[in-house]
Amino acid sequence: MKNKQIKIALKNCGKIDPERIKDYIAVDGYKALGSCLSEKMPGDVIDIIKSSGLRGRGGGGFPTGKKWEIASKFDADQKYVICNADEGDPGAFMDRSILEGDPHSVIEAMTICGYATGATEGYVYIRAEYPLAIKRLLIAIGQAKEVGLLGKNILNSGFDFEIGLKYGAGAFVCGEETALIASMEGKRGNPVNKPPYPVECGYKGKPSNVNNVETFANIPKIINKGASWFSSIGTEGSKGTKVFALAGKVKNVGLVEVPMGTTLRELIFDIGGGIVNGKKFKAAQTGGPSGGCLTEKHLDTRIDYESLKACGSMMGSGGMIVMDEDDCMVAIAEFYLGFTVEESCGKCVPCREGNYVLHEILKKITHGEGTLEDLDKLKNISEVVKATSLCGLGQTSPNPVLSTLSNFYDEYYDHVVNKKCAAKKCRSLLTYSIIEENCIGCLQCKRVCPADAISGELKEKHVIDPEACIKCGACVSKCKFNAIVVE
Amino acid sequence: MKKIESIDKLNALRTYLENEKAVSESKNVIVKVAMSTCSIATGSEQVMEYFQEQMKLEAIGSKIIKTGCMGLCHSEPTVEITVPGKEPVIFGKVDQKRVEIIIKDYIKLGKEVDGVIN
Structure with missing residues (x-):
């Protein structure tokens, strides 16, 4: 498991006591904050993050430094730093592990972000179903305040920063930043049109910089070791590492952190130890319900933001569900669409109605009542939902359908024409x-x-x-x- | 803990804590028990308590630390043991019986034992 991994975001996870600030300080904790406050101007900090090449680890992959720069340019009496800890992909637990194992790194990074963007208040939007992560975060915030690494006049620099928690009820759509902000304001978690982006008009109408937990966890290490160190790891367009939650039919289920550009084969067979019970690898779903499946022909693709997109999937937040020959890809698509139908907020028609219809057609197919015409319908509706939905949820939710259709068309064909399910998962066809x-x-x-x-x-x-x-x-x-x- | 009033004091504190850690590691067996939601669900709290009990009983100088996730879901509960002067070793699927074997055979006698995760 240890081979081929480089731990940056997870550096301290499993190494220090997350409930002792002294443990964190002893491993260079708050050193980056100290150096930012004493030696660097906010613009210098932004330059470091920009040249490191760090991109958003929540899935979108927007350059973090650029986001900070935009947030810093707006003139406002109040700005906010928001940490998106609304981890909602089925089978993903990267953010929970970081918050449970190294909460101080996120606090330190948020404070650095506040200094760089000109914000004095930060919030962690976290789902209430992560009680241990919440407990450890609260302990860490309390300790940081007690020793003056958070609060008024941090380290006598004149910079003030406070961090609070906002609890989410576990809605998938609230991971979308505008819905997240609505939920923080006590409103229904519905997304709104962009622009204006949250960096301009976010929480309470003020410029708000939203980053994911893993993105933040990278920040202190980049400041300490330098932008060129970070950008020396990874591929041309994707720098650094990515944490993946390996789940499904893989032997070594777990949390791994690998350099960008690692191949799927290395991830699943070397680090993951291969498929359980000697079965044959069939596909890996990345990006959760928003992503797509990668197949045998993608095993040697070097994983980064661009290559995954080119394969019809996406990086997503890092969930990776491995499937073997016993998994039916039509049933998998049906499962993900069922999830999306449940989680769609219902505000825009394409997502609310389109996903419902897609799910109905998939159900029809797995029940042996599908026709060839249905396969065309699936494709057409998917494309419309993608093109016309309001937010990222609907714009990506048909991906599992499209990617299984293009990679496993034979399986769909078998279901609708021969009324057979080779994986023996669709009961009606047996x-x-x-x-x-x-x-x-x-x-x-x-x-x-x-x-x-x-x-x-x-x-x-x-x-x-x-x-x-x-x-x-x-x-x-x-x-x-x-x-x-x-x- | 007192307020850290300046960068210099933070740097001084870090140096002090680094030293303290190095001294402790040179004298004690360091036992790190993964203790995230998933580890706790597999019984890591009991493993940690049992370690505390047994190390005391055997009178071995030790520091038992609870940590976050080690990422090894397939082998929870996981424990990392560092005997002074040796590289850290991670053991998986640790239960009371394995705790006893680790203490008796690995820590006290330096023998190779089962359950090591590479």
Whole structure:
């Protein structure tokens, strides 16, 4: 696991006690803040971040230094720094781990950002379902205040900065920055049109710089080690490292941090240890419900913002769900669309209605009622939803459909034309039958069948009635003679 | 803790804490137990308590630290042990039995034991 990893954002995670500020200070904690306040002008700090090449780790990949620069240019009586800790992708836990393992690094980075952009107040927008992260953040904020690394006149520099917490109820759309800000203001978490961007008109109508947890966690290390050190890691357009939450059918499920440009193969097979139970790799979903799947032909693609986009996926916040031959890609698309339908805020029509229709069509296909025409419809509606939705949620939600359609068209075709699911995941498409030669008539399957769909007497061949069979699989797990086939 | 009033004082404090850490590491066995939400769910709190108990019983000079996530979900609970003068070693799937083996065989006798994560 340790090989090929470079830990920058996760440098202190698993190394220090997150509830002791002394532990953090002993590993160069608050050194970057000290050097910014004593030796650097705000413009110098922005220049360092700009030339480091750091880009937003929440998924969008906007250059962080540029964002800070824009925020710093607006003249306002009050500006804000906001940390987006509304981690909502299924299977992703990068931000939680950083906040639980190294909360001071985020506090230090937010303070540096405040100094650079001219803000004196910061907020962490965090989901209430992260109680331990909240507890450790609050402890860390209290300690930083106690020793004067947060609050009025930090280190006697004349700079003031306060940090507060805002709790979210765990809505996926609130990770979108305008919806996040609405939620912070106590309003319904609905996004609004951009521009104006939050850097100009954000929380309470004031310039607000929103960055993700992982983005912030990189900042102190960049200041301490220098922009050229950071930009020496990674690829042409994507510098530094990326944290991935490896999940799904991979042996070493866990949190890894690799340099940008690492290949999917290295990530899944070297670091992840390969696929569980010796099965065949089929696909990896990156970017959660907004991303797409990468397949075998993408295994040697060097992962960065641009290459993932070119493959029809996206970096996203770093969730990576690995799938094997037993996963049905149509069912996967249906799962993600089900998620999006639940999480769409309902404000704009394409996202509210379009995703619903996409989900209905996918359901139809997995239930064996799809037609070839449906596949065209899926593609068309997906493109409309992408092009016309108001915010990032709808603009990306059809990606799982489009990417599975283009990478696994045969599988869709099999579902609608042959009414078959090769992965044996779509129950409606399966048939259970008994192989006469193997059946000894032991009655075991008949006894466990909850639908009384199996007939036959002791020592006689049994028969499954396809009309009555509910395809629960109870018979298969009971049969010791491999006499039941599922097709 | 007192207020840190200037950059110089922050730098002085860091030097002091770095020294303190180095001295502690040269004398004590450092035991780091991953303690994030997921680790706690797999029982890392009990592992940490058991370590505290056993190290005391065996009278081994030690410092037991709770940390955040080590990223090794597949092997939680995870513990990193650093014996003075040696490289840190991470053990996975640690339970009471493995704690005893780690203390008796690895820490006291320096033998290789199972459960090391590379």
